[in-house]
Amino acid sequence: xxxxxxxxxxxxxxxxxxxxxxxxxxxxxxxxxxxxxxxxxxxxxxxxxxxxxxxxxxxxxxxxxxxxxxxxxxxxxxxxxxxxxxxxxxxxxxxxxxxxxxxxxxxxxxxxxxxxxxxxxxxxxxxxxxxxxxxxxxxxxxxxxxxxxxxxxxxxxxxxxxxxxxxxxxxxxxxxxxxxxxxxxxxxxxxxxxxxxx
Amino acid sequence: xxxxxxxxxxxxxxxxxxxxxxxxxxxxxxxxxxxxxxxxxxxxxxxxxxxxxxxxxxxxxxxxxxxxxxxxxxxxxxxxxxxxxxxxxxxxxxxxxxxxxxxxxxxxxxxxxxxxxxxxxxxxxxxxxxxxxxxxxxxxxxxxxxxxxxxxxxxxxxxxxxxxxxxxxxxxxxxxxxxxxxxxxxxxxxxxxxxxxx
Numbered sequence: 116x117x118x119x120x121x122x123x124x125x126x127x128x129x130x131x132x133x134x135x136x137x138x139x140x141x142x143x144x145x146x147x148x149x150x151x152x153x154x155x156x157x158x159x160x161x162x163x164x165x166x167x168x169x170x171x172x173x174x175x176x177x178x179x180x181x182x183x184x185x186x187x188x189x190x191x192x193x194x195x196x197x198x199x200x201x202x203x204x205x206x207x208x209x210x211x212x213x214x215x216x217x218x219x220x221x222x223x224x225x226x227x228x229x230x231x232x233x234x235x236x237x238x239x240x241x242x243x244x245x246x247x248x249x250x251x252x253x254x255x256x257x258x259x260x261x262x263x264x265x266x267x268x269x270x271x272x273x274x275x276x277x278x279x280x281x282x283x284x285x286x287x288x289x290x291x292x293x294x295x296x297x298x299x300x301x302x303x304x305x306x307x308x309x310x311x312x313x
Numbered sequence: 314x315x316x317x318x319x320x321x322x323x324x325x326x327x328x329x330x331x332x333x334x335x336x337x338x339x340x341x342x343x344x345x346x347x348x349x350x351x352x353x354x355x356x357x358x359x360x361x362x363x364x365x366x367x368x369x370x371x372x373x374x375x376x377x378x379x380x381x382x383x384x385x386x387x388x389x390x391x392x393x394x395x396x397x398x399x400x401x402x403x404x405x406x407x408x409x410x411x412x413x414x415x416x417x418x419x420x421x422x423x424x425x426x427x428x429x430x431x432x433x434x435x436x437x438x439x440x441x442x443x444x445x446x447x448x449x450x451x452x453x454x455x456x457x458x459x460x461x462x463x464x465x466x467x468x469x470x471x472x473x474x475x476x477x478x479x480x481x482x483x484x485x486x487x488x489x490x491x492x493x494x495x496x497x498x499x500x501x502x503x504x505x506x507x508x509x510x511x
Contacts, residue, residue: 117408119378121362128356131348132341143330145402148363148376150329155364158326159357164319165346166353178346180317204343207316297336 122148174245176238177221178203186210186219193217195252199242199271201225201259204296209257212300215307217255220245225263226270234270242271246278253281255310260289272313283310320346372443374436375419376401384408384417391415393450397440397469399423399457407455415453418443423461424468432468440469444476451479458485 118126122144129140147155171177172184179185186192186206196217200206206219224237245251254275258264272282286309288302289295298306316324320342327338345353369375370382377383384390384404394415398404404417422435443449452473456462470480485503487496496504 117383118405119367119376119382121359121366121378122376124355125359125363128352128359131352131356133344134337134340139332141402141405142332144363145400146331147360148367150364152364154326154329155360157322158329159360161319161323161326162345162353162357162360165323165342166348166350168319169317169346178317178320180319184317202343204339207339 171221171223175219175221176223176241177206177219191216194248194250196255197242197245197251197253198255198257200257200295201264201267202296205257205259208296208298208303209307212304212307214304217253222258222267225258225267227263227266237267239271239274243274246275246280251280253283255307256282256284256313257295257307259293259295260285260287261292264295268313276313282313284313285310369419369421373417373419374421374439375404375417389414392446392448394453395440395443395449395451396453396455398455399462399465403455403457415451420456420465423456423465425461425464435465437469437472441472444473444478449478451481454480454482458483 125144125147126137126140129135129143130137135143147158150158168180169178170180170182172179172187173182174187175184177184177186181188193216197220198209198215198217199220199222200209201222201224203221206221209215209219220238220242222237222239222242224232226232226234226237242254246254254271256268256271258267268284272284275282285306288305288309289298295303323342323345324335324338327333327341328335333341345356366378367376368378368380370377370385371380372385373382375382375384379386391414395418396407396413396415397418397420398407399420399422401419404419407413407417418436418440420435420437420440422430424430424432424435440452444452452469454466454469456465466482470482473480484507485500486507487493487500487504493501
């Protein structure tokens, strides 16, 4: 291939990212070579910073660069409703619709026996701990509308019901088998609006 | 958006790359967050290294991490033929076919009055300088088959012909494995014009 070593290493790094094959990686590496020094330095710093400076919010388990995330710190958020999602990306999707004003809980995954992820491997214990707060009146289960997400929702609802807290599941306005983060705002709004008591 | 600052910065950096929109950038940033520390450090280093350690070969102007690139250093390459291309990527494409054993000259662009790139802005002077070597017998112009590439080829051929060196242009025609009915008129006309006796 007669490419300089630093170029080869950058192409290899780009190829580790999802959806980036050898041709795209090569294209991106050449683009970086032509980029401003300033922008490349910023890029490299941003990469390291994401690993170094981001942690999980001690309350909702979402990603955060402070011990408590911005949403958990916000006094205007409604503490009586907790929306349970699988991933930080799901929080972004729901925030984008600007209709939910409660708090979140990020499970950081879903129960999936096939890949050996059990209830103890995701942040369910942390959720139950938060429910000790008497102000919590409803838990909305907004895990993905696929097999793992449904199973996780069922599992959590069985744990919470005995506590006398209302448990709801977002409606199947979302296409089954889809990915929550890719849902459009309207569909997502309908799904939350049509939630049902489990 | 309620995303931690380091995440936002990384998403912005990814969005500067060609063909990467906000959703893909976000997906990549989250992926980086989950990557091994080791791989991220390597990625960041590779980025900086591409800017810091790569320069241009003093002979062919291709990218290189040594003063002379690997191809120019290779004593097995045929010094009598120089293949002139626009970009380092073009060298990779021609090398991939493993049938050209001469040397290269990378112009680092093409003449394009529309974006104010003149003959002095690309490496034509450096090419002429190399032709002082009496061993050079042929210059193959392999600039892109578009307006800028054609203009650049014409310009260079007029400079070289008086020197008594053979100047050739790569053939135009139908791509192998293509469909005649989908070929555009210009390509088809060139293909017929360049027909060969069987």
